Amino acid sequence: MSLSSSDHKAVARRYLWSGLGFLAFGGLLALLIRWQWAFPGQPVPGLAWALPESHGALTPPTYTAVFTTHGLVMIFFAVTPLLFGALGHFVVPLAIGARGLAFPRLSSVGFWVYALGGALVLASFGLRLGPASAGWTGYPPLSTSVFTPGLGQTLVTVAVLCAGVSAFLYGLNFVVTVVRCRAPGMTWGRLPLTVWGLFFASVLNVLFVPVLAAATVLVLMDRLLGTQFFVAGAAAVGGGGDPLVYQHLFWLFGHPEVYILILPAWGMVGDFVAFFSRRPAHGYRLTAGAMGAVSALSGLVYAHHLFTSGMSPVLGRTFMVLTLLISLPAEVMFLNWLMTLWRGSVRLTSPMLAALATMSVFGLGGITGLALGAVATDVPLHGTLWVVGHFHLTMGAASFLGVFAGLYFWFPKMFGRALHEGLAKAHVLASAVLFLGVFGGQLAAGYAGQLRRLYDPYQYTYLRHLLPLNQWTTACAFLLGAVQGLFVVNLAWTLRRGRAADANPWRVGTLEWTCAPSPPPEGNFARPPVVLRGPHALSQPESIERLGRDWLGQAEDLPASPATATSPEAPVALTSGGAS
């Protein structure tokens, strides 16, 4: 497939490969951090070629560069591109019955801007003074040229800007596509929940990514043009900038960003629990509405990241209340998922397992977040590994498992081949359990007071007894890295000689499965489907009676008379949409 193709499926595939590449890269960086916490200052096996001065041991500057790049790469170049770039680009037009995205060239440009950003991040490793090392948040004054004078920090800041531009472009594209390009009959109430999740997250992208872009540009001006927006106090030569302003800007983007990373996964979970319990999603409107409420609230809670930054305590209380309010719609959504599962005939397929795992790790992440949303408990926990464990459970583990839920679900549609179910299930289960091990260990260490970015925590007497705990966590992390091999093997094997997938292997009714072959041709649909019903028409008595199967395509005409001889395994009518 040509690299300049702007077909949404081609763009999605480009995002998929680069996203998976960056996921592997960010994961390896994470393992380096874990190594340092388990065996501080000891040479990493096989890294002597990169760090000859220390014979392969992480030095403090290398360590700061590693944890900074890990965070940046995972958020801006791995998880967001996988959720939106790969799954979003692929699913949105197909699921709403569109021939493509509203602005196909824009989506292609977006990918290349993202690729440029990724190239800059990788290139920064080859520079003198190394890549960025001011933390993924890039707080000034650390990210100004006073403390990080290397060119690497500049290039990585530009790279974040690139990722932001691409996120804005596909966000805009998705919003317009969902609003304008739905197939006839695809009313808002008939959208799959995945599309709802992606739509809300795209709205957040459009609203808040520009704030990140503004903050990044101002930092770049501070670095390159000698302005002093964020330089103050000790580092200022004159003038009156304030580093706290950056924190406000950054988190005004940064908090919606964590919902940007989880809303698509929520949508998928909502769909998958319905699909694989063979029931309509319980409280579809409430679930969609809850996702909307979370999106609306997400812009109003950001300052809970600043409780200890010297912000007014009055504001702290306000943001605490707003933050804790978000758990109400989240709870509604969660209960709806559970109600969907309740007395459903649950099929534990790999996407379903991944969706259930997403629910579990997200639930735990949400509960541990309550302690950070409340001022009184945040003050002692702020800046500890508790925070790290919490946000890795929500936007690390949950998003990761969400990505794999989606990937395992749509892979047959994307590539026309079926992944090996057993390997996929083993991968999902092992990953979920090990995620709990790794981030549970971090929560425990954080509760014991271990601060999150210490190069060698054991220089502090009160943290020395945590070495065995950290070593255990590191063992889980390395195992987690190793079980990703299951996915790699599965992927490589399937792409070479995997079994051909039929058009609707999961027996569900959404448009991509019922109206298009696997993989869909250019233009997606032979004729635009005319949608007749919602996405979860499962186990409907009339379809069982008249068609002899428990699912019904969204654009499928229900015959008036009982089925003559149609078996449940019968191939799908690919062009049923619009057929009279």
Place this chain on the structure above:
Amino acid sequence: MTLRGARVSSSSTSPGRAGRCALALLTALAVVAGCRSRSSPTFEPLKLADGRVIPAETLSRGHSVYTYYCASCHGERGDGQGPAGRGMRPVPRSFRQGLFKFGGVAVGELPTDEALKRTLRRGLHGTPMFAWDVPDADQDAVLQYLKTFSPRWTQEPTGQPLAMSPDPWKGREAEAVERGKVAYHVSGGGNAGCSGCHVAYLPRAELAALLEKSLGRKVDLSRLDPYTAQARESDHPVEVDAKGEPTRTQKVLPPDFLFHELRTVWPEGETVDGAPYTAERQREDLYRVIASGVGGAAMPTWKGAIPEENLWALAYYVQSLVRLRDTDEAEALKARLRASTMANPP
């Protein structure tokens, strides 16, 4: 991807347009970044006064290491005025003077590489100068780079390291402490009289008795306050002008051994420099500072000024005070000292 007819021909976009946009953006950014970022400085080989020549690659590597580890406090220009060091007391050392506190040489001379490396590896206790884990291979590079900040390194040879004599008091610790007590509180006659600047640790009556015994005459202590130290001038700049010349220097309080942490001395039992910190190592570190003095501060070089046995005895005595630090006994001693200030002289 050529799977199952997934082939989709290049669609409506004009090929390469996106690529051209990206390329243009990349070029623009690279130009801006290239123009504005500080290019890595180039170095000439540094010819030191003792004949050694430091190759340019070492200095260049040292510059990187300095930027990583040192510049935020010690300043890009090595003047101790780094943004993170503002307001720090003691002030971050200015390397532009070539003046170091713990050089292992006579006060005022240029320190040995070994002494600089010791400080780099161990840090300075009780200050933000931590042991920064600079890899072994980079330690030498950054030391040599420090020498580019002061012209002294190219003009004067480094000082003679003050050799450590064998400890004459081995096994006779109590005796050594007694002798050290005399050497500490009495001046003249081979004694150092440390309590003249640091405080005295004997109540007034005992102090008077000790002085009388050692000097053979009565000393009137009634109008003196031997328990309060006065801050002394130092040569270490707190502020510098645009040219890097000091405009204000720091005042330094001679340490009270029952209260202050000593910069080159750690508590016994800690791991310092990869080895357990024994009482013997602690004594040696005390000996080294007493023998060589503290550069730029009021503490002079004592080696050669008093007999070796008194130097070692002082190390034993100060060690006995250091061990008391933060204990109830120290509190009780201080209370007794304060009370004796109020009491009538003998």
